[in-house]
Amino acid sequence: MRSDARANRDRVLAAAEEVFGESGNAGSTEEVARRAGVGIGTVFRHFPTKRALVKATIVRHLTLLAETARARGEGGEAGAAFRETFREMVSGAPAKLTLVALLEEPADSTGSADEVEAAATMVREAVEELLSRGQQAGEVRADATVDEVYMLIRALANARGDRTVVDRAVDIVLDGLSPRRSE
Amino acid sequence: MRSDARANRDRVLAAAEEVFGESGNAGSTEEVARRAGVGIGTVFRHFPTKRALVKATIVRHLTLLAETARARGEGGEAGAAFRETFREMVSGAPAKLTLVALLEEPADSTGSADEVEAAATMVREAVEELLSRGQQAGEVRADATVDEVYMLIRALANARGDRTVVDRAVDIVLDGLSPRRSE
Amino acid sequence: MRSDARANRDRVLAAAEEVFGESGNAGSTEEVARRAGVGIGTVFRHFPTKRALVKATIVRHLTLLAETARARGEGGEAGAAFRETFREMVSGAPAKLTLVALLEEPADSTGSADEVEAAATMVREAVEELLSRGQQAGEVRADATVDEVYMLIRALANARGDRTVVDRAVDIVLDGLSPRRSE
């Protein structure tokens, strides 16, 4: 019976990612339950609060993201790895950072953002790793810090618009991140 | 009493900009009324629908923005004008584009988005003007189009975070928008 | 300036008859003001309450009705006068009793229904006069009382439906009111 519960939890999380991804915080818990194919009670049994559900969704998201980024970082060419991960984080399907915007909406003063923050930190660290390798290889400008890079990724991930326009915007930003002439 | 009414209308719009700027579409009309210091009925007298209020808020926003951008464009040095306006649009107080995100949320299929669209077009055109002047002056890379530039502005305007980090991120983007070595 | 006021009062009453005739009690005071071409304040200056306005409308209505009925009663043939007035009250344009239904909706426990009651009594008396003349002339069954006749008029006046159906229904009722075989 434990495995049933876990399976349900996962289905709920997947549904939540769909729903909140589409409608943001305005997505309803009942819609999540419906798409997960469970009763509303089940959702609340696993996540005592809508907020908790949103957080868990984000954590799942960020964890996936960090793993992907880290895996990518293992590869050989540091510059390419950095740039590809940047691109993927901005527009990659399973890696979309969009959901994070949910957390930015309400002033997160509950103090219980820890879990999310931990996951976010993992992503940041993965980005940092990629960034410093790129810099050491001389393929990324030396004066860029994780802060800016991470912010740029998040900003672009949240932007809506034509895929091609996003791609060109990313090109520009990556150009901005390439080593300066004088370097 | 016409003047009173207009004053109230303005206070409502200002309050709406605050509220929707903070909480997005989830901000409540009642909160707007409270901050404006008027009764809920007054808000609805001026804007028959929440949607109408949101739209009016955005239009006001965009209009201001377009005016600022255009004024800035009159100045002499094309490159500096472009860059300063870019910065201002991203972080300028009365010019923040954040609200535009509201429009991206609901599928605006009412067909009555005309006014908003018109205002948005004005902003785009102002940006376009600045961009092409900058390009003609050889201070902005020639292959950039309004689409990307406008998207970058919006993406960064919506990003939350330290002011200084935003500034550095803008630096990077502007570097990306400067003429390429080979040019 | 007195005559202006009276003129406004009359326009308001006429508008009220239109509006409440169409939409019943659900008609709004503002709609009345709009159709009367006056401000909402003017309506409330003349009638301190919506209820008061409704009542005044009904009184005007009933007064007109009573006058028409009485005028009709002066004529020669008692039976024809009775039947024609009956018909007119049911479907006559300026004489429609429909509005009375408004009063029947809320339990009229304000105790201030006096004015309306007085007007209603005038109508009743006019009907009574016509009825008894008809009975004396042997053209209306002797055992009918005003109560039933008045109720039948009101019931039919409130009925919605094809004009021709109403007419045929009235025929049937008038047949029921004609002298019995044995009389």
Place this chain on the structure above:
Amino acid sequence: MRSDARANRDRVLAAAEEVFGESGNAGSTEEVARRAGVGIGTVFRHFPTKRALVKATIVRHLTLLAETARARGEGGEAGAAFRETFREMVSGAPAKLTLVALLEEPADSTGSADEVEAAATMVREAVEELLSRGQQAGEVRADATVDEVYMLIRALANARGDRTVVDRAVDIVLDGLSPRRSE
């Protein structure tokens, strides 16, 4: 819990019949909830719209009415059956047609009036059946059609007033519906 739900649904409908019977469309959904002893949310769970609640109430009403009329029609004497049913429809407790007036108020242009219309047709057909049997038995005037009869029933059912007066009014109408002398 299905049975609880059904029980609540029924209580809501019963309360709705009371409330709308008293105050017409102006009766509030909250009052219905209060009288049913349930929360407002429960009312809306069962009937997604006030309109839907009103409709369901009417349908229930009409269905009951049609059944009663049809049961009555089975009896032997056609004339008596017709007259008794007429009386019952006008003043019978569980059979009062009053609610139908609700339908006459708003221009029912939603196109979804089907269910109500179907129920209304059933009532009409029951009346028609009784009428034609009465006519074949020579106990009801031959030239009367359902249209008038149905309208008379509705008109009298909606009339307010002393029970005895209503009864006498019905007597008159039934006299009008009896076979003409010459027949």
Place this chain on the structure above:
DNA sequence: GATGAATGAGAGTTCATTCAT
């Protein structure tokens, strides 16, 4: 006296959350 802007109680409706089954 007339005007119409402001008010706020109240109505319909939604949705996070609880709880009986």
Place this chain on the structure above:
DNA sequence: TATGAATGAACTCTCATTCAT
């Protein structure tokens, strides 16, 4: 443990009524 019915606070919107001009 899962279910989904019940709950009620909160939200958008309406309208009778008041009041400054």
